[in-house]
Amino acid sequence: EVVMTQSPATLSVSPGERATLSCRASQSVSSNLAWYQQKPGQAPRLLIYGASTRATGIPARFSGSGSGTEFTLIISSLQSEDFAVYYCQQYNMWPLTFGGGTKVEIK
Amino acid sequence: EVQLVESGGGFVQPGGSLRLSCVASGFTFNTYAMTWVRQARGKGLEWVSSVSGDGATTEDADSVKGRFTISRDNSKNTVYLQMNSLRAEDTALYYCAKAADGYYNDYWGQGTLVTVSS
Numbered sequence: 001e002v003v004m005t006q007s008p009a010t011l012s013v014s015p016g017e018r019a020t021l022s023c024r025a026s027q028s029v030s031s032n033l034a035w036y037q038q039k040p041g042q043a044p045r046l047l048i049y050g051a052s053t054r055a056t057g058i059p060a061r062f063s064g065s066g067s068g069t070e071f072t073l074i075i076s077s078l079q080s081e082d083f084a085v086y087y088c089q090q091y092n093m094w095p096l097t098f099g100g101g102t103k104v105e106i107k
Numbered sequence: 108e109v110q111l112v113e114s115g116g117g118f119v120q121p122g123g124s125l126r127l128s129c130v131a132s133g134f135t136f137n138t139y140a141m142t143w144v145r146q147a148r149g150k151g152l153e154w155v156s157s158v159s160g161d162g163a164t165t166e167d168a169d170s171v172k173g174r175f176t177i178s179r180d181n182s183k184n185t186v187y188l189q190m191n192s193l194r195a196e197d198t199a200l201y202y203c204a205k206a207a208d209g210y211y212n213d214y215w216g217q218g219t220l221v222t223v224s225s
Contacts, residue, residue: 036152044212097154100151
């Protein structure tokens with residue numbers, strides 16, 4: 001099983017600042033990596049797939065990068081609606097696995 | 108507009124069974140794989156099961172293998188999750204999700220809550 005490790009667990013950021021979230025895979029997942037955003041009481045929302053392709057309707061301030069085992073999600077200038085929990089997921093092999101999440105909170 | 112509506116959750120005793128349903132609309136259902144993902148209260152996301160567009164291929168997490176069965180009825184645009192031998196640790200909000208070209212999920216339902224308790 002591919003273990004996905006996200007860091008940090010919690011990120012405190014001021015509005016307008018940049019946030020950098022990391023996701024590490026225990027073995028290579030190529031570029032088969034997705035990022036999701038989840039707000040309290042809501043279902044997850046797809047942000048990024050293929051490690052770096054923004055999903056439909058996702059603002060350009062969200063960007064993903066990486067391949068193999070190291071991945072990064074950057075939110076260039078945090079807006080109030082971006083404070084949420086972010087999950088990475090690998091879909092390179094079965095079983096599909098998610099990271100434990102990074103909570104982005106207001107500093 | 109893609110919509111996924113789950114139902115069938117509820118309260119069940121350990122060892123019991125439930126069948127979850129997810130009715131899909133807004134896309135060509137038989138073209139896409141479908142997935143169930145669960146989330147225990149205050150915890151992260153856990154993949155449960157996936158089924159291919161034609162229903163011929165399924166994959167399950169080890170934690171549910173032999174107890175849960177995913178299936179689909181393309182004539183009804185519905186995916187199911189039959190859950191048997193339920194355990195307390197199966198208590199979670201169960202999301203139905205549409206898989207995209209790869210097994211990432213581009214649309215999610217709002218979830219149905221399953222509570223396993225004596």
